Amino acid sequence: MELHLLLIFMLLAAIVALEAKDLLSSVIAVGAAGFALCLAFLILKAPDLAITQLVVEILCLIILIRATIRKDLPLAIEGRWVFNTISTLVFIAVFLFFAWTALKELPDFGDPIMGVAKKYLEEGVTKTGAVNLVTAVILDFRAYDTLGEATVLFTSVIGIMAILRRPGRKNKGGRDGG
Amino acid sequence: MVVSNSKTGMSLIVKTITRLTVGLILLFGIYIILHGHLSPGGGFAGGVIIALSFVHLMLAFGKDVAVAKISQNVASNLESLGALMFLSIALLGFLGGSFFLNVLNKGMPFRLFSAGTIPLSNIAIGLKVGVGLVAIFLVLVILEGAENKK
Numbered sequence: 001m002e003l004h005l006l007l008i009f010m011l012l013a014a015i016v017a018l019e020a021k022d023l024l025s026s027v028i029a030v031g032a033a034g035f036a037l038c039l040a041f042l043i044l045k046a047p048d049l050a051i052t053q054l055v056v057e058i059l060c061l062i063i064l065i066r067a068t069i070r071k072d073l074p075l076a077i078e079g080r081w082v083f084n085t086i087s088t089l090v091f092i093a094v095f096l097f098f099a100w101t102a103l104k105e106l107p108d109f110g111d112p113i114m115g116v117a118k119k120y121l122e123e124g125v126t127k128t129g130a131v132n133l134v135t136a137v138i139l140d141f142r143a144y145d146t147l148g149e150a151t152v153l154f155t156s157v158i159g160i161m162a163i164l165r166r167p168g169r170k171n172k173g174g175r176d177g178g
Numbered sequence: 179m180v181v182s183n184s185k186t187g188m189s190l191i192v193k194t195i196t197r198l199t200v201g202l203i204l205l206f207g208i209y210i211i212l213h214g215h216l217s218p219g220g221g222f223a224g225g226v227i228i229a230l231s232f233v234h235l236m237l238a239f240g241k242d243v244a245v246a247k248i249s250q251n252v253a254s255n256l257e258s259l260g261a262l263m264f265l266s267i268a269l270l271g272f273l274g275g276s277f278f279l280n281v282l283n284k285g286m287p288f289r290l291f292s293a294g295t296i297p298l299s300n301i302a303i304g305l306k307v308g309v310g311l312v313a314i315f316l317v318l319v320i321l322e323g324a325e326n327k328k
Binding site: 055056059063129132138139153165 | 210214215216217218219220221222223226227229230233237250254257261264265268277278280284285287288292293294295296299300303306307310311313314315317318319320321322
């Protein structure tokens with residue numbers, strides 16, 4: 001019940017984020033959706049994900065508000081709206097069709113197929129020694145995935161530092177006159 | 179942190195509260211990282227909390243104080259150190275025969291020093307994520323300051 005209320009709240013926040021006129025309101029509505037997602041993780045008994053979602057949401061919100069608070073960019077809603085509306089409806093229909101086809105095959109909510117997960121739950125503590133099974137999975141059984149994730153973060157930090165480095169900005173500013 | 183009377187940053191109330199809380203936030207991040215194999219959390223969440231403590235400092239006191247604490251070069255070096263540490267923990271598994279094998283002593287469950295290489299991996303990932311996000315925020319703040327000067 002609480003989960004459905006939270007999902008409805010997240011849908012409303014997403015619609016507000018799309019329809020709000022100024023950028024700051026959109027960012028705050030996105031933040032509301034993110035915090036509702038954090039509560040949903042808590043209700044679904046996933047505290048690890050809830051902590052991560054909460055702190056990442058706060059950091060993203062700070063960065064987005066710092067980025068948008070001075071420059072109140074107007075949203076560009078113009079152009080071929082008939083074509084845009086028709087293509088949006090077609091893509092929504094295609095998405096709903098494939099989603100319905102895929103979701104028919106999924107097991108019921110709260111009744112997962114316990115294949116590998118059963119083995120992890122039974123042998124996780126004795127094999128890894130870690131009591132928190134989430135950490136045991138992401139740093140021992142599935143450590144390759146964590147290595148890939150760390151590589152993604154490393155690459156993104158390198159990319160941001162390369163794009164925003166000082167000499168490049170100065171040269172560009174000198175040519176364009178700021 | 180004796181620069182509370184300087185002009186940069188936010189008001190005196192925010193600075194006083196920041197001075198009281200920022201150390202606790204940093205300590206909580208370290209706690210989350212070190213207890214990642216015992217309680218919810220782990221390297222990623224704790225690293226982001228550490229990054230948030232520096233962001234807190236930067237928002238309250240202005241960017242000069244935070245840059246004096248950790249500069250951009252130090253941040254990128256520490257991030258690379260975290261990545262190398264995680265990779266070397268992965269290579270340590272070759273002592274037992276395969277990549278990412280948990281070769282250290284498992285110890286007793288529910289103790290702080292248990293679970294072999296998992297706490298070390300948590301520390302490496304926490305260092306990498308925290309310092310990486312601090313570096314991103316530093317670069318963005320320095321960019322904004324450079325744009326405002328023009």
